[in-house]
Amino acid sequence: MRIGIVVDSACDLPHEFLEKNNIVVLPITVRIGEAVLADHRDEEATLGFLHAHVAERGHEAETTPFTVNQIRDLFLGKLVIDYDHVFCLTITRTRSPIHDNAMQASFAILNDYKPARQAAGYNSPFALRVIDTQNLFAAQGVTAVEAVRLREAGTGLQQMRERLELLAANTHGFMIPRDLYYLRARARTKGDRSVGLLSAALGSALDIKPVLRGYRGATEPVAKIKGFENAVEQMFRHAGNQVMKGLMAPTLCMSYGGELSELRALPGYQRLRDICENNKVEVFESVMSLTGMVNVGKGAVVVGFAAEPHEFKPG
Known part of the structure; x- marks a missing residue:
């Protein structure tokens, strides 16, 4: 076959x-x-x-x-x-x-x-x-x-x-966008009003980044964290915690809207890689697709894995 x-x-x-x-x-x-x-x-x-x-x-x-x-x-x-x-x-x-x-x-x-x-x-x-x-x-x-x-x-x-x-x-995808103004402009181009001007302006002014989750066809914010690098580190920590609890498949995928050297320099990245290695979880990392980047903006970070239902809890 x-x-x-x-x-x-x-x-x-x-x-x-x-x-x-x-x-x-x-x-x-x-x-x-x-x-x-x-x-x-x-x-x-x-x-x-x-x-x-x-x-x-x-x-x-x-x-x-x-x-x-x-x-x-x-x-x-x-x-x-x-x-x-x-x-x-x-x-x-x-x-x-x-x-x-x-x-x-x-x-x-x-x-x-x-x-x-x-x-x-x-x-x-x-x-x-x-x-x-x-x-x-x-x-x-x-x-x-x-x-x-x-x-x-x-x-x-x-x-x-x-x-x-x-x-x-049972696959969970978590994403941190870098530029909320870009996300809003893209949403308006597509006729999606889910990212308002006020929330984008406040988020940028206060440096608040949403953690977006894709799960069972829905895409929604599950947390708001101050600072892009801090938000990414919290997302990586959450993923590492799920790896240690046990995934439904020995796979973790990451993508980044830019050069992978930038992804690897982000706080929490190496800790997550080490946790995956210690738990025999294979990591696949790639440059985000062009389709993804035009929709969520340059510099966005995504992590995906399969796990039992759970809530995102910032560390």
């Missing part, structure tokens, strides 16, 4: 990991004025685009995910031949149309795949499962890493599906 894994480019995992494990990326195209880049998880290209365009005008960006027809064409032209069963793991459907596009495309794919497979010499059936990770950015990576582990272990398809859906429902 040849099992394929597909993610969208908002899923923050290292490019090397995606390539090594043949994970297919559905790119999201970002346009800022005349500048256009299809995000294929190329960190060098992302950082170049960040420095040239995102910092100044990122809030004006237009993002275009793969359409129903583009997903259909990718599968019928390649994936139904290369694989017998594909798990497509998408960003939460509450924040992007990618999941719904993939679901619509799946009907056409499952109706039309037989001629393509037969022409390639395969007479066995093809199956596709679209799974909503119910999260964003680094937190999306948790289910993708687990899918690779399950595939390598030879796990049965039904057990694999159930396991991935269980993790998706």
Whole structure:
């Protein structure tokens, strides 16, 4: 059984990991004025685009995910031949149309795949499962890493599906944005009024940073902490505490809206890495996707892991 894994480019995992494990990326195209880049998880290209365009005008960006027809064409032209069963793991459907596009495309794919497979010499059936990770950015990576582990272990398809859906429902993504004015400007561009001018102004004036949590499709503030570095340290401490209590999968993903050297210099980073190493939890860190950066701003930090339900408690 040849099992394929597909993610969208908002899923923050290292490019090397995606390539090594043949994970297919559905790119999201970002346009800022005349500048256009299809995000294929190329960190060098992302950082170049960040420095040239995102910092100044990122809030004006237009993002275009793969359409129903583009997903259909990718599968019928390649994936139904290369694989017998594909798990497509998408960003939460509450924040992007990618999941719904993939679901619509799946009907056409499952109706039309037989001629393509037969022409390639395969007479066995093809199956596709679209799974909503119910999260964003680094937190999306948790289910993708687990899918690779399950595939390598030879796990049965039904057990694999159930396991991935269980993790998706129990993955927690925590984010600290660096610039609340940027977050507000981006929200206004998208017609999202959840970040008001007053709260952005007060937050910036008082240097108060929100801790945002992605969980089961919802994104909401769970704490407000004075100082960006202090907030990040508290988030890292919280993640470390959950690692010591025991995660549901031995994976912790981190992403940063900029150079990874800046992430590694943040307070609490090394302590979190040490805790993960001592508890045999594998850490994956990557430059945040271009899609993520244009939505939450340069310098944002995200941590994702799967754990039992719990509350964020600043240390």
